Amino acid sequence: MQSVIFQFYFKMITIKNLHASIDGKEILKGLNLEVKAGEVHAIMGPNGAGKSTLASILAGREEYEVTDGTVDFDGKDLLELATEDRAREGLFLAFQYPVEIPGVSNINFLRAALNEIRDYKGEEQISAKDFMTMVREKSAIVELDAKLASRSVNEGFSGGEKKRNEIFQMAMLNPKLAILDETDSGLDIDALRIVANGVNKLKTKENATIVITHYQRLLDYIVPDFVHVLYDGQIVKTGTKELALELEERGYDWIKEEFSK
Amino acid sequence: MSELLNSTEINIINSNGFEGILNEKLKSEALTILETIQFPTTRTEAWKYTRLGKISNKKFNVQKGDISNISKFQISKEATTLVFVNGFLDSSLCSSEIPNGIEFKSITNSTIEFGKNLKLENEIFHSLNTAYATDGVYIHIKANAILDKPLQIIHLLTGEHCIANLRNVIICEKNAQAEVIQGFFTENAEESFTNVVTEIIVEENSHLILNKIQYEDESCYQVSTEQVDQHKNSTFTINTITLNGALVRNNLNIEVNGENCTTNLNGAYLLKGNQHVDNHTLVDHKVAHCESHELYKGVVNDKATAVFNGKVFVRKDAQKINAFQSNANVLLSDDSTVNSKPELEIYADDVKCSHGSTTGQLDEEAVFYLRARGLSEKSARKLMISAFINDVIEKIQNEEVKLFVIQLLQERFDWEK
Ligand SMILES: Nc1ncnc2c1ncn2[C@@H]1O[C@H](COP(=O)(O)OP(=O)(O)O)[C@@H](O)[C@H]1O
Ligand SMILES: [Mg+2]
Numbered sequence: 001m002q003s004v005i006f007q008f009y010f011k012m013i014t015i016k017n018l019h020a021s022i023d024g025k026e027i028l029k030g031l032n033l034e035v036k037a038g039e040v041h042a043i044m045g046p047n048g049a050g051k052s053t054l055a056s057i058l059a060g061r062e063e064y065e066v067t068d069g070t071v072d073f074d075g076k077d078l079l080e081l082a083t084e085d086r087a088r089e090g091l092f093l094a095f096q097y098p099v100e101i102p103g104v105s106n107i108n109f110l111r112a113a114l115n116e117i118r119d120y121k122g123e124e125q126i127s128a129k130d131f132m133t134m135v136r137e138k139s140a141i142v143e144l145d146a147k148l149a150s151r152s153v154n155e156g157f158s159g160g161e162k163k164r165n166e167i168f169q170m171a172m173l174n175p176k177l178a179i180l181d182e183t184d185s186g187l188d189i190d191a192l193r194i195v196a197n198g199v200n201k202l203k204t205k206e207n208a209t210i211v212i213t214h215y216q217r218l219l220d221y222i223v224p225d226f227v228h229v230l231y232d233g234q235i236v237k238t239g240t241k242e243l244a245l246e247l248e249e250r251g252y253d254w255i256k257e258e259f260s261k
Numbered sequence: 262m263s264e265l266l267n268s269t270e271i272n273i274i275n276s277n278g279f280e281g282i283l284n285e286k287l288k289s290e291a292l293t294i295l296e297t298i299q300f301p302t303t304r305t306e307a308w309k310y311t312r313l314g315k316i317s318n319k320k321f322n323v324q325k326g327d328i329s330n331i332s333k334f335q336i337s338k339e340a341t342t343l344v345f346v347n348g349f350l351d352s353s354l355c356s357s358e359i360p361n362g363i364e365f366k367s368i369t370n371s372t373i374e375f376g377k378n379l380k381l382e383n384e385i386f387h388s389l390n391t392a393y394a395t396d397g398v399y400i401h402i403k404a405n406a407i408l409d410k411p412l413q414i415i416h417l418l419t420g421e422h423c424i425a426n427l428r429n430v431i432i433c434e435k436n437a438q439a440e441v442i443q444g445f446f447t448e449n450a451e452e453s454f455t456n457v458v459t460e461i462i463v464e465e466n467s468h469l470i471l472n473k474i475q476y477e478d479e480s481c482y483q484v485s486t487e488q489v490d491q492h493k494n495s496t497f498t499i500n501t502i503t504l505n506g507a508l509v510r511n512n513l514n515i516e517v518n519g520e521n522c523t524t525n526l527n528g529a530y531l532l533k534g535n536q537h538v539d540n541h542t543l544v545d546h547k548v549a550h551c552e553s554h555e556l557y558k559g560v561v562n563d564k565a566t567a568v569f570n571g572k573v574f575v576r577k578d579a580q581k582i583n584a585f586q587s588n589a590n591v592l593l594s595d596d597s598t599v600n601s602k603p604e605l606e607i608y609a610d611d612v613k614c615s616h617g618s619t620t621g622q623l624d625e626e627a628v629f630y631l632r633a634r635g636l637s638e639k640s641a642r643k644l645m646i647s648a649f650i651n652d653v654i655e656k657i658q659n660e661e662v663k664l665f666v667i668q669l670l671q672e673r674f675d676w677e678k
Contacts, residue, residue, distance in 0.1 A: 059633050087635035099630040103648025112644070113635040120635075152648075153630075169634060 010037045012177050012208040018069035020057050027053045029233035038205040042219055043212045045230035046252040051212045052096055055181045059093040060086050088120040090176030094166035094183050101153035107135055110172050138171035142198040159186035167198045179210045184218040196221030216248035231255050274393055274424060279323045281393045282369050287376055291391035298385050310568040310600040311539045315508055316482050321424035321454050325349050328417050334446045336474060337661045340413035347418060348395040348425030362406030368397040373430055379488050386484045390458045394428035404434040411440040418477060421451040429459040433467040440470040442662060447478040455483040466494040472662050475503040476669055479534055486512040493519025500657050502666050503530040503538050504673050513542040520550045528557040529653035532565035539568035546575045552583040558653045560646050562593040569601045577608040586616040591623055591649055643676045
């Protein structure tokens, strides 16, 4: 029983003093963040603040150079792991701009990915039958048409379908930590509700979610435990969901004034 | 005979006493050409991107070979099969029963007329073939015959510095329908050379599919010409899959001589190491109301080079032609090269023609996306490459052939399932 309690408070990810740059330009300038199992964190901030950069670095995009800092992911040094191993350890990034991959079938690649993850963990391969059952179940969570699930990855999908496909994949891979980068952008209110409901259904005490967003609106549906403001490469403010409402009302100018040097 | 051989300028063949099997008149015509002809250099337009030094500096022997087991070269298990080793029919390896309504045998036993449409002048490989061909297949599908099983020809090359000059003839008579599979493989071959010419006549309202798989050793050479004469209302389809070979040159010359014809040319090449593969195609629309579709796709890695030259001719009176051509390439390394040259020459005014050529790299964003879902980098790249090439592989309707190609890909590129 004790282990369950321990797990509840387990630190999922701890980011300390993260500095990162691209093409010699520093984007993250000493970022700190800690997320525990069972929590939902929202990261808000103006355009260009570095939100997607943070998500990309955590997922392992190689164009960025980490110049300082550490990231501990469930006891592992995240920055030392290859992109695929981060995914296999349970990190998931829902892309702000999901990529279209003509000719690569969505479910075929997911099955291959799932099996490589299982292989990594020393688990058995999933049978074709179990896999299809899983596809049916998980696509229902985000009301993604089964036909879309089996088409080429994101090819010819509408903006909303792409975002739903991201959450469908998240459901299939069942990550420990999901980072949703502007998953709400481009969604109408119905699609937003569907996607948010999907994310909520996947929430457990053992996993955690980081929701990156521009708009408070999403947070009406996915209620965060903490709201952070990312500005100029740092987390400059942390609060509860009320902070999101304040940002919605007042915009980011006051943050900019307060924190720009 | 050996006297004649010694008189040639081009002296790359040691015939070892084997005589060419074509008629004396053709042979002497070819030998006369060979007396004065030179190997083309890159100054010759048709060979601009393909150097022939690897072939022209060597001497190749005509020599019988011995191969005991062909099971791994059997592209189709259900097909009726003939096997040639080093340019000679090996009857011990062939199917014993030939279906009704066709002739399917060694060309040495036929009395047909060769070379009607094949140009010898300035064509060194055609001339070499005509002078020295040791054997080949003769396929004659009689009028109205519909074959329910494919015909398969397996060409094997074995030994060092050997040459196989093969001369094939395929005649598909009126209203007939057939599929022919040609596979080119090697066993313990080194720096050997296949020079093959196939003359094809697709008669009125007949349908012929040719599936050609080239998988010779990475040290071997092949020059291959299909000379096709299409009559009215006929369909001719050729799928050329090239997965190995040091230097491979394919010449497809299609003369569309009758109205309402359809011509499909599909090709896929996946190259690595120092391979050089050159596909030259010519579709000559001589008459009206025809269509041609051409799709060639290639993936080129390491220091390999691919050449594509696709020419579509639409003659003055050939109105209402629809001709489409596309060549797409992916370069996987800094040292890989593609030379792609689509050419349209159109002399009619009421035609619909298009061509496109693209050369790019794998979409690294997509590779990252797949890896971010847990796929290894190798699997991600494999998936993207097979997706790219799949447009061509899907054109192969014969499931056995398609599966065989996929297996070869896995073997050649170390792709596990
Ligand atoms: N590939 C790149 N090269 C140069 N600068 C970049 C690159 N990608 C992002 N940036 C810069 O990094 C900053 C942060 O971008 P991003 O992380 O996308 O912001 P956000 O997601 O918060 O809107 C911006 O100023 C952007 O212009
Ligand atoms: Mg962003």
